Structure formats: C-alpha cells, structure tokens
C-alpha cells in the first residue's frame with residue numbers, strides 16, 4: 383500500500399503522488415496553494431513519482447525526426463528504384479497525358495493461377511512513363527504526350543519483364559497469335575497465359 387499524506391489545507395488523506403494535483407484542483411484559490419505547490423515541486427522525489435505516472439508525451443521534435451526518417455526512407459527507396467529501373471520510355475510531363483489517356487485491362491495466368499500485376503509500374507518520383515499501373519487491378523494506363531501508339535511489349539519493357547512465350551493470348555476475348563507487338567487500345571482486354579510466370 384502507498385504511504386498516505388494529508389492535505390495541509392483540508393487534512394484529507396492523499397497519496398503523495400496525488401498531492402500536487404489535489405492542491406491545484408481542489409484548492410486552486412486558497413491563499414496557501416501557490417506556495418505549497420512551489421515547495422512540493424522542488425521535492426525531487428515527488429517530481430519523479432509524478433513523472434513516472436504520467437502518460438507518454440510525444441514532443442514536436444520527435445514527430446519531426448520520425449517524419450524526416452520516413453520521408454528520407456521513402457526518398458532513398460525511390461532513388462534506388464529509379465536507379466535500378468531507368469525509364470524505358472520517355473517520361474510524360476504530368477499525370478493524364480496531353481494527347482490521350484486510355485485504359486487496357488491486362489490479365490496474366492501462370493498455369494491456372496492468376497498473377498497479381500504490381501501497382502506503380504512505370505511510376506517514380508522522377509518519371510511518369512506513358513504506360514503505367516496505379517493499382518494492382520491489372521489496368522494499364524496509357525497516357526501519352528505524343529501522338530503515337532504503344533504495344534503490350536512496351537508495357538513489359540517498362541515493367542522490366544521479358545514478354546517471353548505465352549501459350550495463349552486473347553484480345554477483347556478473341557484468341558490471337560501471341561505477340562509483344564499487339565497495340566494497346568482504350569477499353570481493351572488482354573489475357574496472357576504462360577506455363578509459368580513470376581511477377
């Protein structure tokens with residue numbers, strides 16, 4: 383059991399670590415309160431006890447240091463990403479593309495397993511490539527600043543994967559001879575089947 387003290391003003395029994403709070407909350411206007419609080423605050427034992435019971439205080443500089451670490455970490459991640467995957471197509475000036483903005487739905491099977499196509503293929507802090515993904519939904523965004531077409535092979539180039547030898551290729555549901563030169567169009571579906579494919 384904690385040792386009890388008595389409040390010098392009202393004589394109620396108070397735990398030592400609660401006396402400061404009791405004085406300032408119960409007797410805020412008593413003429414002796416200010417002096418008593420000053421005295422109690424200079425008692426190192428009491429300050430320590432109070433501090434030990436306090437909830438964790440997060441200071442502003444600690445938040446800033448944490449933010450700096452996160453931003454720095456992300457920055458170096460993107461730098462490493464950008465350095466290891468130099469853009470295979472010229473960067474566009476901004477999200478959306480000045481000439482057109484199309485979407486093509488790509489589905490890839492490895493055997494019978496549907497592959498998850500990664501998000502942010504072709505995107506870095508330094509470059510938006512005209513053929514890229516935003517999410518893991520398989521939607522290829524084709525956003526061009528220039529009047530030209532891109533192929534599924536261009537997308538694999540941006541991704542950094544060989545197009546390889548699909549066993550089957552469907553464009554808008556119709557089988558075609560598998561080829562990396564198939565043009566990317568708006569509102570198109572492309573389905574590729576491989577014996578084995580690792581994203």
Ligand SMILES: [Zn+2]
Nearest residue numbers: 477478523525
């Ligand atoms: Zn985009």
Ligand SMILES: [Zn+2]
Nearest residue numbers: 483484485523
């Ligand atoms: Zn888009």
